[in-house]
Amino acid sequence: MNCPDCGDERTRVIDTEASADGTSVRRRRECQRCSFRFTTYERPEWDSLQVKKRDGTIEPFNRSKLRAGIERAVEKRDVAETTVTTLVDDIESALQDREARIVPSSLIGELVSENLRTLDKVAYIRFVSVYKAFSEPQEFLRELDAVLDAELDDFEAPNGSQ
Ligand SMILES: [Zn+2]
Secondary structure (H helix, E strand, C coil): CCCCCCCCCCEEEEEEEECCCCCCEEEEEEECCCCCEEEEEECCCCCCCEEECCCCCEEECCHHHHHHHHHHHHCCCCCCHHHHHHHHHHHHHHHHCCCCCEEEHHHHHHHHHHHHHHHCHHHHHHHHHHHCCCCCHHHHHHHHHHHHHHHHHHHHHHHCCC
């Protein structure tokens, strides 16, 4: 990277920092000759993350769509706005960390289900009922049974002998 001031090619990196959204790296550089300081941004060459839907079509990953799906599931549940943001962040970075730039929508569905299951059982069931009921009805019913069984156990536990 040549110095934008004097054109010398001897510049060195004095600071490196990832952008808040993790999609680029910002470097502060200093020219070894004239001491001019400047900033460069490095971005991966690939396009943004793509999602392959069940019908085979591919569309760009859409963070707000992911968030909307989660928000629908947690609606009126005791789940904080910041918790949803963290969840979306976690899922997005798990996807970004993969080598493949095209992720199947089923993987996103799995990640959301897994996370909701530990977060809030009602939200989990709501999400899974939309996401799985149509494509895998048998699996949906099994999961519903499993969650209801677990809820029943929770309910019975405090009283023991009753
Ligand atoms: Zn220079």
